Amino acid sequence: MYKVIFRIKGNQGNSFKELRQAGFIPIYFRKNGKDEYYVTLFRGKDLGEVKEAILDLSYYLSKNGKYGDFNFATIYEVGNSNLGKIAGGTLGALIGYYAGGIAGLILGTLGGIFLGELADIEMGEKLVGVLGWPMSISR
The missing domain is CATH 3.30.70 (Alpha-Beta Plaits)
Structure with a gap:
């Protein structure tokens, strides 16, 4: 890419x-x-x-x-690195779950994966x- x-x-x-x-x-x-x-x-x-x-x-x-x-x-x-996506998805899921329950878990995971992808692009x-x-x- x-x-x-x-x-x-x-x-x-x-x-x-x-x-x-x-x-x-x-x-x-x-x-x-x-x-x-x-x-x-x-x-x-x-x-x-x-x-x-x-x-x-x-x-x-x-x-x-x-x-x-x-x-x-x-x-x-x-x-191609998956470190940012994994870390972003995990952190987003945890914060989303504590802030908004199951709906927050889903949205936090998706947002974390997206931000992790951007971090992977910038670092690699x-x-x-x-x-x-x-x-x-x-x-």
Whole structure:
């Protein structure tokens, strides 16, 4: 699995549709004026798939008048670890049970697993590289 951070420039709306079309799962979004900042996940086996999906994304974005710069995509490789999910699910279940009974147990477990997954992603990442906007795609 790969974590990719995108920096997109352009005027119109957001780019969630294009990200999903290219196969990325957005988990964080921030907009500052004309600049958009996305943190996404890509479930792929090798770096070639990720680069191909980034090229597809740049094509979809260029059709909508958006573009990137020299630091368009920052790629991190994420290791598969279950430690955060196990710890988060257990801690969430205990706190949820004491706070809200059986319903709290279920909600606490689900919330803990979700937060544990985010912790696993942050702790197990390794920088692969930075890609610029493809020159073959015109602005």
